[in-house]
Amino acid sequence: MTTLSEKAAPGTALKPALKTATPREPIAPAAPVLTVRDVRISDRVTDREIVHGVSFELTAGKTVGIVGESGSGKTLTCRATLGILPPHFEVSAGSIEIAGTDIADLTPQQWTALRGATISAVFQDPASYLNPSIRVGAQIAEVIRVKKGVKRREARHRAVELLQAVQLRDPELVYGQYTHELSGGMLQRVLIAAAIAADPRILIADEATTALDVTVQAEILDLLAELREHAGLALVIVSHDLAVVAQLCDEVLVMRDGEVVEQGTTREVLHHPRHEYTRLLIAEHESYGLDRFLTPQETS
Numbered sequence: 143m144t145t146l147s148e149k150a151a152p153g154t155a156l157k158p159a160l161k162t163a164t165p166r167e168p169i170a171p172a173a174p175v176l177t178v179r180d181v182r183i184s185d186r187v188t189d190r191e192i193v194h195g196v197s198f199e200l201t202a203g204k205t206v207g208i209v210g211e212s213g214s215g216k217t218l219t220c221r222a223t224l225g226i227l228p229p230h231f232e233v234s235a236g237s238i239e240i241a242g243t244d245i246a247d248l249t250p251q252q253w254t255a256l257r258g259a260t261i262s263a264v265f266q267d268p269a270s271y272l273n274p275s276i277r278v279g280a281q282i283a284e285v286i287r288v289k290k291g292v293k294r295r296e297a298r299h300r301a302v303e304l305l306q307a308v309q310l311r312d313p314e315l316v317y318g319q320y321t322h323e324l325s326g327g328m329l330q331r332v333l334i335a336a337a338i339a340a341d342p343r344i345l346i347a348d349e350a351t352t353a354l355d356v357t358v359q360a361e362i363l364d365l366l367a368e369l370r371e372h373a374g375l376a377l378v379i380v381s382h383d384l385a386v387v388a389q390l391c392d393e394v395l396v397m398r399d400g401e402v403v404e405q406g407t408t409r410e411v412l413h414h415p416r417h418e419y420t421r422l423l424i425a426e427h428e429s430y431g432l433d434r435f436l437t438p439q440e441t442s
């Protein structure tokens with residue numbers, strides 16, 4: 143159920159939060175912020191390759207979607223991009239570049255600097271990423287203080303602005319609340335606020351709306367789209383749900399058993415699927431109305 147505070151507060155655009163963003167080195171608009179080249183991921187213990195070559199390029203303001211059933215390698219691909227593969231997994235071939243830097247060359251200190259400030263992520267189950275004994279606003283303020291090097295008072299001010307930017311009503315109230323006092327949709331907004339607190343260029347949303355009811359899911363997707371428009375964020379959207387991808391993505395990769403079986407513009411893939419598996423996914427989704435999410439241009 144959607145609570146009052148989950149609904150978009152009128153007039154709350156992202157601009158107030160963005161006004162305080164620290165200026166950063168501009169990069170050429172068409173230069174990719176994220177380049178994934180034929181990435182393969184293997185389990186060192188079993189010597190088994192799990193992901194068999196994923197490639198895509200992402201520029202500012204664009205969105206790539208990764209779809210596929212459970213266990214197809216979507217999350218491992220994201221985790222590789224964030225440098226947080228589970229212990230015995232490794233990128234066994236290919237390369238990943240974030241804002242022109244090959245992540246294979248990064249030291250742990252450089253990773254710490256990059257995460258949050260250049261690349262950030264939101265996952266399913268936001269509660270498990272927040273500390274239940276610390277007020278949620280203070281957790282966001284801490285990210286801002288550490289990543290942006292600002293004083294506590296300024297960090298608090300910016301955290302409240304961010305809570306407003308992610309369209310939580312009464313951001314001052316939410317600032318002082320604990321995770322158990324907030325609904326799933328509100329927590330996901332808090333997590334998105336934390337994820338964008340240090341003005342990243344890239345945001346990975348891995349099944350970020352899966353656990354939410356349909357109305358709240360739609361609101362969170364709108365919020366991500368707005369972040370893309372106003373902050374020029376490049377988005378990677380991971381979902382098993384083609385409707386989510388249809389709504390947000392410019393390009394889509396369809397994965398099955400660690401393999402990219404189909405890749406192309408969202409329009410091409412959803413309207414002219416070439417692979418049997420994509421057709422199957424589309425057929426499954428048609429049963430609950432994929433067409434609702436396609437723009438008139440896409441349905442033509």
Ligand SMILES: Nc1ncnc2c1ncn2[C@@H]1O[C@H](COP(=O)(O)OP(=O)(O)OP(=O)(O)O)[C@@H](O)[C@H]1O
Nearest residue numbers: 192210211212213214215216217218219228229382
């Ligand atoms: N920490 C881990 N330990 C062992 N195996 C793992 C681990 N994480 C992923 N795997 C295995 O790697 C494969 C790919 O998993 P991954 O989580 O990337 O799939 P997914 O497409 O994201 O699925 P889901 O939608 O369920 O998250 C699966 O076979 C999974 O069992």
